[in-house]
Amino acid sequence: MHDAVAALLLTALAIRVFGPDTIRLSKRVLTAFVRVGISGMHPSRPDQQHTTPGELTGRDR
DSSP states (O other), rough: OOHHHHHHHHHHHHHHHHHHHHHHHHHHHHHHHHHHHHOOOOOOOOTTOOOOHHHTTTTTO
């Protein structure tokens, strides 16, 4: 019984101590992934070819 209580107290203490840092770190990681995803949606090089929807379907002629 004492081992279970001690383990519960140690777990609660670890969550209390490391919880805010863990949440802050995960928010930063998620923000970084969102920024990488957004930058991947826009071409970063000006020499990339751009197509319009009409060019893909052949309806612009």
